[in-house]
Amino acid sequence: MYGLTAEDRRIRDTAHDFVETLIPYEVEAELAGGMLPKELTAEHQARAIELGLHATNIPTSAGGAGCSALQQVLVQEQTGRVTNGLAWVMHTPPQWWVDVASQYQRERWLLPTVRGEKHEAYAITEEFAGSDVSALQTTARREGDEYVIDGTKWHVTSFNLSDYVFVQARLDGGDYAGEHVLLVVDLPWPGVEVVRTPHYSHHIADEHPIVSFTGVRVPVSHLVGAEGEGMTFTQDWFRFERVMVAARCVGAAQRLVDEMTAFAQTRVIDGRPLGEYQLVAGMLADSATELFAARTMLYEVARSIDAGVDRKALHGQASMAKLYCSEMAGRVADRAVQIFGGRGYMRENVAERMFRELRVERIWEGASELQRIIVARQLMTRGPSALLNPG
Numbered sequence: 001m002y003g004l005t006a007e008d009r010r011i012r013d014t015a016h017d018f019v020e021t022l023i024p025y026e027v028e029a030e031l032a033g034g035m036l037p038k039e040l041t042a043e044h045q046a047r048a049i050e051l052g053l054h055a056t057n058i059p060t061s062a063g064g065a066g067c068s069a070l071q072q073v074l075v076q077e078q079t080g081r082v083t084n085g086l087a088w089v090m091h092t093p094p095q096w097w098v099d100v101a102s103q104y105q106r107e108r109w110l111l112p113t114v115r116g117e118k119h120e121a122y123a124i125t126e127e128f129a130g131s132d133v134s135a136l137q138t139t140a141r142r143e144g145d146e147y148v149i150d151g152t153k154w155h156v157t158s159f160n161l162s163d164y165v166f167v168q169a170r171l172d173g174g175d176y177a178g179e180h181v182l183l184v185v186d187l188p189w190p191g192v193e194v195v196r197t198p199h200y201s202h203h204i205a206d207e208h209p210i211v212s213f214t215g216v217r218v219p220v221s222h223l224v225g226a227e228g229e230g231m232t233f234t235q236d237w238f239r240f241e242r243v244m245v246a247a248r249c250v251g252a253a254q255r256l257v258d259e260m261t262a263f264a265q266t267r268v269i270d271g272r273p274l275g276e277y278q279l280v281a282g283m284l285a286d287s288a289t290e291l292f293a294a295r296t297m298l299y300e301v302a303r304s305i306d307a308g309v310d311r312k313a314l315h316g317q318a319s320m321a322k323l324y325c326s327e328m329a330g331r332v333a334d335r336a337v338q339i340f341g342g343r344g345y346m347r348e349n350v351a352e353r354m355f356r357e358l359r360v361e362r363i364w365e366g367a368s369e370l371q372r373i374i375v376a377r378q379l380m381t382r383g384p385s386a387l388l389n390p391g
């Protein structure tokens, strides 16, 4: 099915079996605000590394698993089957960094991250710069051999668990004034402070605090790439992450289809299984059909990446995959809650957790509206066939 090779299936099945060992901890994590005992999480992470499920997106030359895009998708699809971020231990470090990291950056951050010894966070979004990243106000100004960073970032995912953070800032002065840079800041670091840690709809161990950077000084060796290139890396990350969001959404929908079908088979109302009632049968059929369409599309996009299809076309296709798969998963989660009825509103039920957790997939890494804009803009500027049939 789907033309997967024996190796593709092996990797997928390894991830599937690993994820099956995480699922039993979901409710415990949910009721504890996303936290499992530290030793248990460490054990899960060690197991993910041992199984080759960590850093699947990093080439072997940098110590990663060197998986194809399709194989990365197969692994992330399994990640999406688990709630409460428990499968985030199948972590994908910043793959865009491999080609541009200096030797110093490689040794200090990249390789330890690929080995699972360090963890990173991204500080890009601000209170008034989210969808419009270009509007960000955080500044970086060069002073001798240092950059000085000032600004406040929002939703900095995993900040509480990270050893360093990428900060995107606007250059204040110099040849590239007004353009963006990406700087690495070790954590903790003087001048970096958590303003507050808001609570979000999901319950996971990774927090998303608001973080202020006040006169934060980092050596110029912490600059990723060159001045003015900050946006390029963020675009690369978005393109990659949008496909992985799509993959996790497909996995989540698969879990929900499995669970709601099982419920519809066993819950008997007036002598008949729930799934035989046509209104419920329709919800099941629509969910399975949309899931099938989403997965087929996702794998095709992954194959296009592996085939080295034109970068612009891939950017548009990644948006289409993210848009369709995240919205599909949202619809499936809504139907799953409905089919489970009152049970579907209980936090111990997977549909309830997915219903909340999947909502953000339509917002982060570019809201659905932004994905639609990207797709429509490509149609208008390059024509439909460049996007839909790039060859």
Ligand SMILES: Cc1cc2nc3c(=O)[nH]c(=O)nc-3n(C[C@H](O)[C@H](O)[C@H](O)COP(=O)(O)OP(=O)(O)OC[C@H]3O[C@@H](n4cnc5c(N)ncnc54)[C@H](O)[C@@H]3O)c2cc1C
Pocket (backbone or CB within 6 Å): 121, 122, 123, 124, 125, 126, 127, 128, 129, 130, 131, 132, 154, 155, 156, 157, 158, 200, 208, 360, 363, 364, 365, 366, 367, 368, 369, 370, 373
């Ligand atoms: C849980 C969580 C974790 C996150 N983690 C990180 C992180 O680690 N690092 C980081 O930097 N950021 C992170 N983000 C930020 C995330 O990427 C942004 O929330 C997202 O890009 C949307 O930006 P915004 O929230 O500022 O919404 P806004 O830009 O204020 O937009 C609000 C809404 O307006 C609509 N909209 C916006 N622009 C347009 C348009 N041009 N046309 C039509 N409609 C439009 C969309 O519906 C959008 O949802 C995270 C967010 C969340 C919720």
